[in-house]
Amino acid sequence: MPLINFAAREINYKIVYYGCGLCGKTTNIQFIHRKINPDARGKLVSIATEEERTLYFDFLPLTLGKVKGMQTRFHLYTVPGQSYYNASRKLVLQGVDGMIFVADSQITRLDENVESYLNLWDNLLGQGDDLSKLAFVIQMNKRDLTETFSVEDLNELLNHTGSPVVPASAVTGEGVFETLKIVCKQVIAKTA
Amino acid sequence: MYTCAAAGSRKGAFVPKRKGLVINDRQLDLCDDLLQKLKEVSGSTFLALISTSGQPITTASDEYHPETLSLASLAASSFAATQQLARILDENEFTLLFHEGRALNLHVTQVTEQVLLIVTFGRETQVGKVRLYTQRAVEVLRQIFEVDEDEETPAMDADFESSAGRAIDDLFQDA
Numbered sequence: 001m002p003l004i005n006f007a008a009r010e011i012n013y014k015i016v017y018y019g020c021g022l023c024g025k026t027t028n029i030q031f032i033h034r035k036i037n038p039d040a041r042g043k044l045v046s047i048a049t050e051e052e053r054t055l056y057f058d059f060l061p062l063t064l065g066k067v068k069g070m071q072t073r074f075h076l077y078t079v080p081g082q083s084y085y086n087a088s089r090k091l092v093l094q095g096v097d098g099m100i101f102v103a104d105s106q107i108t109r110l111d112e113n114v115e116s117y118l119n120l121w122d123n124l125l126g127q128g129d130d131l132s133k134l135a136f137v138i139q140m141n142k143r144d145l146t147e148t149f150s151v152e153d154l155n156e157l158l159n160h161t162g163s164p165v166v167p168a169s170a171v172t173g174e175g176v177f178e179t180l181k182i183v184c185k186q187v188i189a190k191t192a
Numbered sequence: 193m194y195t196c197a198a199a200g201s202r203k204g205a206f207v208p209k210r211k212g213l214v215i216n217d218r219q220l221d222l223c224d225d226l227l228q229k230l231k232e233v234s235g236s237t238f239l240a241l242i243s244t245s246g247q248p249i250t251t252a253s254d255e256y257h258p259e260t261l262s263l264a265s266l267a268a269s270s271f272a273a274t275q276q277l278a279r280i281l282d283e284n285e286f287t288l289l290f291h292e293g294r295a296l297n298l299h300v301t302q303v304t305e306q307v308l309l310i311v312t313f314g315r316e317t318q319v320g321k322v323r324l325y326t327q328r329a330v331e332v333l334r335q336i337f338e339v340d341e342d343e344e345t346p347a348m349d350a351d352f353e354s355s356a357g358r359a360i361d362d363l364f365q366d367a
Binding site for chain 1: 219243246262272273348353360363
């Protein structure tokens, strides 16, 4: 549900990075913060544990600038990936317009990926959103590592909606902006 | 390769499509007037209306300008967490959140299902006064928003979609 402020000529979209613990959600958002034009970004806010694991969320506002006279912003959030933080994940999902599911491509992380993917759809269905209005992209992260599933295999395992898929390595930045670009265009298309 | 879905033939028009939060000129004018009055009578330093998903709607402030985007995101999340705490404690709802600091206090109140009111004020201002006037203001704000929250969110037009697509390509091309 975007916030459209016609009086102030502003429109705000909320995009959430979802996925299992250590899949690279925060790394995505940190890479975007480092590489994007500083004029287009706000402050990166992270609520993390002392071990730098996400406790509640990371938040990064991006400003697209004025589009047809409307100041257009994307608010990027991550969720805590560890399974016992589900109550926090539900809160971050409130009012979401676009989802990026970050899958860890490593073979050893399959169970965590599937659990997180099912948990995402449980939570979305639980909050009663019209899922046909939700932008959704799957990022196959950690493609730089060995002993990974092929993109095709992961796609078959995780992509029941036939959503766009982007191979990526958040550490090197490969695919990070491509993923964001797709979901940003989708959220706008979904409100058009 | 992804391609943007075509928006059809609605070029140049805002067409009802989905429920969301839309602020029109009348609402914003009423809210701005009310926040300004509330700031004066309550002795508060900064006020902001935000959505429950963490996006700012409007603010009232003389000199003190906190980072509004971060503040809205954190306040909305904190308020949402507080509501969940209420649920766990078998309380129907906690309708306000209050943080007391050394120099500054923060007061967050629910206005409607989709709107929160943030008020900050210094030690020189009484908490009771802020609560009293805030509660009165919330009753008026609720009427401003509830009239229109039942309406469907207008969709953006096709021109907006294509222009935004180009802006997205530009923003991310050199990154």
